[in-house]
Amino acid sequence: MKIIPVLLVLAPLALPAGADKGFFSVGSAESPETKSRFAMLDDVRILANGLLQLGHGLKDFVHKTKGQMNDISQKLYIFDKSFYELSLQTSEIKEEEEQLRQTTARLQINNEEIKNLSQEMNLKIEDLIQNKIQLQEQVWGLEDKVTKLAVIQPSVQETEEISSLKAFVEQQDNDIKQLVKIVEDQHVQLDRQHNQIMELEDKLNHIEFQELLENSFMGDHPEPETIPSAVHKPTAGTYRAHGAAADCTALFHTGVQDSGVYTIQPNGSEAFNVYCEMKFGTSWTVIQKRVDGSLDFNQTWDAYANGFGDLNEEFWLGLNKIYSITKQGNYLLRIELQDWRGNRRHIEYSFSLGGPSTNFTLQLARTAGSIPNALPEHAELRFSTADRAADTASHANCPKEQPGGWWHSECEETNLNGKYVTPRSRGRLERGKGLYWKPKKGRYYLLKSTKIMIHPTDLKSFD
Numbered sequence: 152m153k154i155i156p157v158l159l160v161l162a163p164l165a166l167p168a169g170a171d172k173g174f175f176s177v178g179s180a181e182s183p184e185t186k187s188r189f190a191m192l193d194d195v196r197i198l199a200n201g202l203l204q205l206g207h208g209l210k211d212f213v214h215k216t217k218g219q220m221n222d223i224s225q226k227l228y229i230f231d232k233s234f235y236e237l238s239l240q241t242s243e244i245k246e247e248e249e250q251l252r253q254t255t256a257r258l259q260i261n262n263e264e265i266k267n268l269s270q271e272m273n274l275k276i277e278d279l280i281q282n283k284i285q286l287q288e289q290v291w292g293l294e295d296k297v298t299k300l301a302v303i304q305p306s307v308q309e310t311e312e313i314s315s316l317k318a319f320v321e322q323q324d325n326d327i328k329q330l331v332k333i334v335e336d337q338h339v340q341l342d343r344q345h346n347q348i349m350e351l352e353d354k355l356n357h358i359e360f361q362e363l364l365e366n367s368f369m370g371d372h373p374e375p376e377t378i379p380s381a382v383h384k385p386t387a388g389t390y391r392a393h394g395a396a397a398d399c400t401a402l403f404h405t406g407v408q409d410s411g412v413y414t415i416q417p418n419g420s421e422a423f424n425v426y427c428e429m430k431f432g433t434s435w436t437v438i439q440k441r442v443d444g445s446l447d448f449n450q451t452w453d454a455y456a457n458g459f460g461d462l463n464e465e466f467w468l469g470l471n472k473i474y475s476i477t478k479q480g481n482y483l484l485r486i487e488l489q490d491w492r493g494n495r496r497h498i499e500y501s502f503s504l505g506g507p508s509t510n511f512t513l514q515l516a517r518t519a520g521s522i523p524n525a526l527p528e529h530a531e532l533r534f535s536t537a538d539r540a541a542d543t544a545s546h547a548n549c550p551k552e553q554p555g556g557w558w559h560s561e562c563e564e565t566n567l568n569g570k571y572v573t574p575r576s577r578g579r580l581e582r583g584k585g586l587y588w589k590p591k592k593g594r595y596y597l598l599k600s601t602k603i604m605i606h607p608t609d610l611k612s613f614d
Contacts, residue, residue, distance in 0.1 A: 255348060262344050265337060272334045279327045286320050398476050399427035400607055403434035410434075412462045420475035426462045428604060435485065435604035436476060438468040441586065442600045444571030449554040452539035456507075467568070470511045470534060473605070477504045480607050484515070486567070487602040488522065488588055491574055496522040501608070510534050513558045523590040525565040532558035565589045567601045 293313055395416035396402035402413055410429045415436075416422040426437040441448070446465035458469025476482075484500045498520030505512035510533040517524050526532075536556040555568035565588055572585035574597075588596040 258344055258348050262341070262348065265341050265344065269334065269337050269341065272330065272337060276327070276330055276334060279323070279330060283323055283327060286316075286323055289316065290320055395422050397479055398605075398607065399425060399434040399436040402427060403429070407434070415476075417475040418479050420472075423472055424462060425468065425472075426466075428602075430604075433606065435606045436468075437602060437604050438473050439466070439567065439601065439603040441465050441567070441571065441602075444573065448556075448568045449537065449570070450556065452536045452556070455534070455536055455556040471507070474504055474506055474511060477502075477605065478506070482605045483518070483608050485604045485606070487604070488596070488598055489600040490596055491599045496520070498522055498524065500526075500528075511558075522588065522596075523593050525588050525590045525593070526558075527560050530560045532560050534558050567598075567603065572597065 293316060395414050396405060397417050398415055399413065402415060407413065407427070408429060410427060412424050413427050414422050414424050426440070427434045428437050429435075440460075442465055444465075446460045448467065450459055450467075455467060456470045458467055458472060460466030482502065484502045485497060486499075487495065487497045489495045499518050500515040501518055502516070503514045513532040513534070514530070515526055515528050515532070517528060534556060537554065553566045554570050555566055557566045557568050567586065567588075569586050586598045586601070588598055
């Protein structure tokens, strides 16, 4: 920027020098040197003009940049203020939740006391009813005596006895009526207390669900979606020259490039149908899919071994079929998750799956993903269901605590075959029994949909 003023100063000085020289050479032709100097002066003027315009442009650019930086600062201030307000609201919600918990505990204690009192009242009423029956029998006996004595004038003593018995019966009837009224009032209070407890449980349920929904994937910083290394360079010759393809990836290389249900036949296995999903320029074999909770995943061992559901909607492919595919070579396991706010994440593992004699033991090693890991790595995870426990040292039958078959080393809180829970569900939350993704040292992620897929890493093994 200092060059421009210097040129502007030099330019006027150059003009008089040229003018004087022209004055003394009037009437004679200009020499080539003079013309060259004028040309250089023009170039300097053009250069100075260009630099001046460049300086104005830079000045405008600086003003615009300052304006943009001010806008960004305002937005950051608004974001910080919103985040602070959200933290205050979260603290208030937690305080309200604690108050509701305490109120619920007090109401439950009162409810137990009222129940005990109601039981005592019922016992007293039963005793009074028995006394009333006995008194009625005595009254009937007295009525018979009165009927017999209707002709004979009763003595004064008998008259007094009858009067006293009648007064006693009337008093007992009044006592019974009062006790019945007290019991009815107690039942009304019990119903009112029960309704209050139900309302408080619904409020607690709503608060806990709001906390889970706030634990969406939005707060995490996902890794960029990259093509898995297993599908970067597919190997030629991944399908047989005769018969069905060994899996969806092999089927892709026969020319089938649309997602859908197809028939495959792994080596040494019978043919069966699978759902093939086209992704990353290849095809993946889908082994599990959940989208809306329309299918009950709390199934028996035989159901999980053979598979269940509709391949076009929700389904579990079946342990026997998954094993027949993966025993052909090395495979990659990909899990895709979606929360109730529409945010999607994924995680990938290299894995090995044992056969039926090992209870389909699974071993995992995380390779990539956009969410913290929630499944045990480098451990033997045995599959178990409610009707068939895995032989583990601790937590012998996790599916009794967590419905739905899954691979367990201990009763982890992540079970992608667990109970499908929606934000509209009623009743108390049972976090360990729902469809969650729960890292060991992280928060719960309430899931709306899940998908588990496999893809070979060594395609040559299918030749």
